[in-house]
Amino acid sequence: MPKQVDYESRRRRIAEAVCVLADAHGPEGVTMRDVATRAEVSLGAVQRCFRTKEEMLVFAVDHVGARVTERMRARLSGAPERSAATALEHAATEIALLRSAHRAEARVWLAFVAQAAVSEPLAARLRISYAALQDLLARLVTEAVEVGDADAPDAPDPSDEPGDGGAARLDPQREARALLALADGLTSHVLIGHLASEEAEDILRAHVVRLWERPRTSRPGQAARAE
Amino acid sequence: MPKQVDYESRRRRIAEAVCVLADAHGPEGVTMRDVATRAEVSLGAVQRCFRTKEEMLVFAVDHVGARVTERMRARLSGAPERSAATALEHAATEIALLRSAHRAEARVWLAFVAQAAVSEPLAARLRISYAALQDLLARLVTEAVEVGDADAPDAPDPSDEPGDGGAARLDPQREARALLALADGLTSHVLIGHLASEEAEDILRAHVVRLWERPRTSRPGQAARAE
DNA sequence: CCAGATCCGATACACTCGTATTGAAATAAG
DNA sequence: CTTATTTCAATACGAGTGTATCGGATCTGG
Numbered sequence: 001m002p003k004q005v006d007y008e009s010r011r012r013r014i015a016e017a018v019c020v021l022a023d024a025h026g027p028e029g030v031t032m033r034d035v036a037t038r039a040e041v042s043l044g045a046v047q048r049c050f051r052t053k054e055e056m057l058v059f060a061v062d063h064v065g066a067r068v069t070e071r072m073r074a075r076l077s078g079a080p081e082r083s084a085a086t087a088l089e090h091a092a093t094e095i096a097l098l099r100s101a102h103r104a105e106a107r108v109w110l111a112f113v114a115q116a117a118v119s120e121p122l123a124a125r126l127r128i129s130y131a132a133l134q135d136l137l138a139r140l141v142t143e144a145v146e147v148g149d150a151d152a153p154d155a156p157d158p159s160d161e162p163g164d165g166g167a168a169r170l171d172p173q174r175e176a177r178a179l180l181a182l183a184d185g186l187t188s189h190v191l192i193g194h195l196a197s198e199e200a201e202d203i204l205r206a207h208v209v210r211l212w213e214r215p216r217t218s219r220p221g222q223a224a225r226a227e
Numbered sequence: 228m229p230k231q232v233d234y235e236s237r238r239r240r241i242a243e244a245v246c247v248l249a250d251a252h253g254p255e256g257v258t259m260r261d262v263a264t265r266a267e268v269s270l271g272a273v274q275r276c277f278r279t280k281e282e283m284l285v286f287a288v289d290h291v292g293a294r295v296t297e298r299m300r301a302r303l304s305g306a307p308e309r310s311a312a313t314a315l316e317h318a319a320t321e322i323a324l325l326r327s328a329h330r331a332e333a334r335v336w337l338a339f340v341a342q343a344a345v346s347e348p349l350a351a352r353l354r355i356s357y358a359a360l361q362d363l364l365a366r367l368v369t370e371a372v373e374v375g376d377a378d379a380p381d382a383p384d385p386s387d388e389p390g391d392g393g394a395a396r397l398d399p400q401r402e403a404r405a406l407l408a409l410a411d412g413l414t415s416h417v418l419i420g421h422l423a424s425e426e427a428e429d430i431l432r433a434h435v436v437r438l439w440e441r442p443r444t445s446r447p448g449q450a451a452r453a454e
Numbered sequence: 455c456c457a458g459a460t461c462c463g464a465t466a467c468a469c470t471c472g473t474a475t476t477g478a479a480a481t482a483a484g
Numbered sequence: 485c486t487t488a489t490t491t492c493a494a495t496a497c498g499a500g501t502g503t504a505t506c507g508g509a510t511c512t513g514g
Contacts, residue, residue, distance in 0.1 A: 004511085005461075026345045028255035032502065044462040053502065107344050114341030117334050117418040118253045130421040177422060178430045182405065185412030191344040194357040195404060203405045210437065231481085232491070259472065271492045280472065 011049050014039045015063035018056060023104040027057055027111045058121055061112050064105060065129030068095065072136055084144030088179075089208045091140055095133060096183035096204060098190060098197045106187050113184075130180065137176035141211070145170055175211060182207055238276050241266045242290040245283060250331040254284060254338045285348055288339050291332060292356030295322065299363055311371030315406075316435045318367055322360060323410035323431060325417060325424045333414050340411075357407065364403035368438070372397055402438060409434055 017038035021030045032053060036043040050056035072094050076087065093099075097106035116123040186200040195203075244265035248257045259280060263270040277283035299321050303314065320326070324333035343350040413427040422430075 024345070026255060026342055028253065029345070031500080033500090042463050044464080047503075048461070051503095110344055111341050113415055113419060114338050115253055117337055117415075118251070118256070123419050126419050127421050130416070130419070134421075174430065174433070177416075177426065178409065178434065181412030181416050181422075181427075181430065182409045183412065184415060185408030185410065188340055188344075188411060188415075189357070189404075189408050192340060192350050192353050192357070194354050194361075195408075199404065200408075203401060203408065206401070207405065258470080260470090269493050271494080274473075275491070 007049060010039075010041065010045070011059060012063065014041070014046060014049055014056065015060040018060040019064060019104065019108045022060070022111050023107045027108075027115050030057070032056075054119070054121065057112075057115075058125055060108075061116075061122055061125045062129075064108055064112070065125065065132075068097070068105065068109070069129060069132045069136070072133065076136060076140065084140060085208070085212060088137070088140045088144050088211075089205055091137065092179050092183050092204050092208060093201060095137075095180065096187050096200065098187065098200055098204075100197065103191075107191055110188050110191060134173070134176045134180055137179050138172040141170065141172040141175045141179075144212075145172070170211065179207070234276060237266075237268065237272070238286060239290065241268070241273060241276060241283065242287040245287040246291060246331065246335045249287070249338055250334045254335075254342050257284070259283075281346070281348060284339075284342075285352055287335075288343075288349055288352045289356075291335055291339070292352065292359075295324070295332065295336070296356060296359050296363070299360065303363065303367070311367060312435070312439060315364070315367045315371050315438075316432055318364065319406050319410050319431050319435060320428060322364075322407065323414045323417075323427065325414065325427055325431075327424065330418075334418055337415050337418055361400070361403045361407055364406050365399040368397065368399040368402045368406075371439075372399070397438065406434070 014035060017035045018027075018030055020038060021034050032046055033043055035056070036046045039046070046056070050059065072091050075091055075094055097103070097109065112122060113126060116126045183204065186195065186204060189195040190197050190200050241262060244262045245254075245257055247265060248261055259273055260270055262283070263273045266273070273283070277286065299318050302317060302321055324330070324336065339349060340353060343353045410431065413422065413431060416422040417424050417427050
């Protein structure tokens, strides 16, 4: 058994290069040769790792998706008990990739999303990542609701907050979906330059805050039409 | 003055072809030759209309943006007095391009958004369209708030709805931005296949409804942190 | 040290792309 | 009818693409 190389790490390195280039020129604009150069390997090596270009792009999508999910999971387990509400806010901000540090990742993600509308294999991978993110968000929502919003909203008089009885009416999955979509939309608008990232963060914050403000919807007779 | 051609209509016809193709293969995948074929003109004719490919794409973006804006404006003036709240909901749905009839337009839009993150001239055009849409939405929000939500929410007892005094605290521009972002995010998630269009519509509806449920935020002392 | 498998860098190939060129058809004015 | 001018179809061209091929370098097991 002769020469052996660590394909896994090489694949990751290549995926990294793909991201850098996709950030600059869009995923269609990514060239095998450029990837090879950027990853400091030869074109032949890239071809050995991925039989085809699409295979490479799919791997890169998974890579980015895993990174985002992982970062969020880390954030989630980092401060689990502190305040589920603010944790949710942070998580959403994280997903929105608004921190300029992750601007590149955001562009890559958006580019892949766009191409996924055309390429089914890419779309399949994206769905996996989205499902994971949505689940995480839904869990956060549930947790935040159950724990109660004791320390998150700074309304120290719980007089007109009848416990979490009302908040329980939130559908965590639904809210997670909404949050995810809002985050994605904000991200793209920031990238286009239609929004400043501060504006986007404000909007996201306002949306999350609204989740805890609302819970007196328990007033009956209204749910009928809303659902 | 010899042979003269109506360039404007030809340009529109070409833009239409661009949309069809961009829907199928993404905007990068659009080829001058394919456009020419699809538009039933020769490659030379396309080249006479647009000096370069990017010029053509930019025109196509404007074309789509104008169409969406126009459709929304029509919807706006079609039933102006009926109910600002439901008008808002309809407008948002319209923007989200969720009706399957406009699925193609949605794909085109998303594709262009993605590429705009890389191409500044495209981004500039998109910003114009977004600004127009946001303004329209903001106007709708304002209108809905001022008119009062008398007939929109079917809570016929205005006992605990202290007029629109609280609703006035809504920042229409902010809400318009949020709505626009949410609509875009939902659109892309539907295109990816992560959401069904009914789910997306539900989420959008819930978001709009929430705008009218909330208005007792007038309780002071909270804006400090929230903003 | 040798055999044999594995890896990969270089090169080749077939293609497609955007764009430039060009010469003929079409048309309006003289 | 000429003639000047515009329009465009056909073609050419060079750059750049993904992928296939292949010969030598590299390393392991004996």
